[in-house]
Amino acid sequence: MPTSLRPLTLRAIEAAHLVLEHFTQTQGYREGIVGMPLYLHSMIAFAAVFLVKMSYCWHVIGITIDPAQRTRPLIQAHIKLLRDCRAGANHMVFSMANGFERMLKQIHLPAPAIIQKRIYSFLTHRDIQLKDIWYNKR
Known part of the structure; x- marks a missing residue:
């Protein structure tokens, strides 16, 4: 953010x-x-x-x-x-x-480290997908 x-x-x-x-x-x-x-x-x-x-x-x-x-x-x-x-x-x-x-x-409020790891992996996965979409359009 x-x-x-x-x-x-x-x-x-x-x-x-x-x-x-x-x-x-x-x-x-x-x-x-x-x-x-x-x-x-x-x-x-x-x-x-x-x-x-x-x-x-x-x-x-x-x-x-x-x-x-x-x-x-x-x-x-x-x-x-x-x-x-x-x-x-x-x-x-x-x-x-x-x-x-x-x-x-x-x-359930998980431990902060677990949340950060989940959000990071989600964002990384999403960024990889966006890059794949971007490069495949060219």
């Missing part, structure tokens, strides 16, 4: 953390999460998915936030908040909680 994009990436990650922190820590939202507009639920879902899906490669691109220390506990707190809501069994907050929980179970 170009160094010029790293501050923007960090801002996006911080914004997603702040969205989840706002809804888990602000009392008014905690109590009214069942009756809030759909776009707010979408914002929560997007922030959680973004953090979970991208957290495994932050250290490779120079982001120093530890997902095991900050992201995972925050999403677990949000799952608890959603599960504690009083609503019908088919309300979307329960589907969101189930989805977040499934994502957390599927994502």
Whole structure:
């Protein structure tokens, strides 16, 4: 990743953390999460998915936030908040909680060296393929 994009990436990650922190820590939202507009639920879902899906490669691109220390506990707190809501069994907050929980179970944070090796081998393989395509077109 170009160094010029790293501050923007960090801002996006911080914004997603702040969205989840706002809804888990602000009392008014905690109590009214069942009756809030759909776009707010979408914002929560997007922030959680973004953090979970991208957290495994932050250290490779120079982001120093530890997902095991900050992201995972925050999403677990949000799952608890959603599960504690009083609503019908088919309300979307329960589907969101189930989805977040499934994502957390599927994502295992491997050791940084393993990730770097995987990304390097992927990029090297991709570059070789691109070179083959480039030279075959000539």
